[in-house]
Amino acid sequence: MNSSEKVFNFFVYGVAIILILLIIYPLWFVIIASFSDPADVGSGQVWLLPNDWRLDGYVKLFEQSLFWRSYLNTVMYTVVGTLVALLVNIPAGYALSRKDLFGRKWVAIVFIIPMFVSGGLIPTYLTIKNVGLLDTFWVMVIPFAVSSYNIIVARTFFNNSIPAGLWEAAQIDGCGTIRYFISIVLPLSKAILAVIGLWTAVGIWNSWFNALIYLTNENLQPLQLILRRLLISNQLLQTQATGELASELRATADMMKYAAIVVSTAPIMMLYPLLQKYFNQGVMIGALKE
Structure with missing residues (x-):
């Protein structure tokens, strides 16, 4: 050198x-x-x-009665929501990758349109209310499980990573479409499963706006919404207090703020090292190759 x-x-x-x-x-x-x-x-x-x-910030935060309940809610929403999203988006992406799918291009267009045109907040709210999902556990899981972007990424991954000859060989051995997808395609698709699963998990874990709109029951609200409420409450108390009391409330709010950031981000950040070996491969193959 x-x-x-x-x-x-x-x-x-x-x-x-x-x-x-x-x-x-x-x-x-x-x-x-x-x-x-x-x-x-x-x-x-x-x-x-x-x-x-x-440890005052953590102690004050953990003393909040709704904290642990909201934490459990967030974990449940993330786990169940990620599984539902994978169950919906991965088969849809695989179906669109099949050249023998009737009307494949038109079906793809149907998935692409919602990426640019949304129905709006009020129609979505009325729809969720009419189907009986409002203020239930499933309102954080089912209505937003389908992701057109994830479906397109999965489709591109299957097109470029699963050889067409595998399906022909499987047919010779008497393998049907469903068995082929479960026994052969999915084991070869760990990269895209990890990527879409991680994207979905991060989105659900950090979500608070949907809970703010569709959940009124405190026992169902996720961690992010409860933390937001706690911080806003502390800020309101600061504005109403004066002198030494205001300084104490400000110090408590600052400690809880940093503790809340650590508590709310640490679990999801721990997933990255576990999925890193699949992440780059899934993104590059599924999103860039055509």
Whole structure:
């Protein structure tokens, strides 16, 4: 390796390290801020580690009666919603990838149109109300399970990754369409299953607007909506208080804010390392090749 290549590699690695630090440090700061005194955070005294390790934010957050119930709701919505989405979108994508599907192009157009034209919030609300899903567990799972984008990505993946000869060989062995899809196609599609599953899980985990519109029962509301309500309540209390009480409420709100960010993002972020080996492959094959 000559000197010019060494300089180039040094520059590339240096830029990569800087970019990694720019991405990681904000996440790290939120974590250490959740264990720090809000006064230290506000004065800029917290950089790499807390000056005084404190758990007040987590204690205050965990003391909220609806916190654990909403956390369980979010876990259930994410698990069930992801399974339902995979059950709907993956077979639809595979069906569109089959060249023997009657009217395949027209069916694809039907899926593409909702990507650009939406029915609107009020018609959607009235539809959900009329079918009896309003203020139920399933309103967070069923109405928004179909994703045209995920179906198209899955279709492209099947077109480019599953050889047509497999279906012919399976037919010779007496394999039917459903058995072929379950026994042969799905085991070869771990990449796209992981990608679409991760996209769906992240979307459901972070969702709060649908719950705000379609859920009024507190026992059914997800974590993100409860955390939003807690933070807004603390801010309202700050505006009504004065003097030392206002300072205490502000400190409590800051501690709970950072603790809430850590608690609400940590579980879903833990999925990325487990699915990373499939993620790049699924995205590149399913979305870029044609």
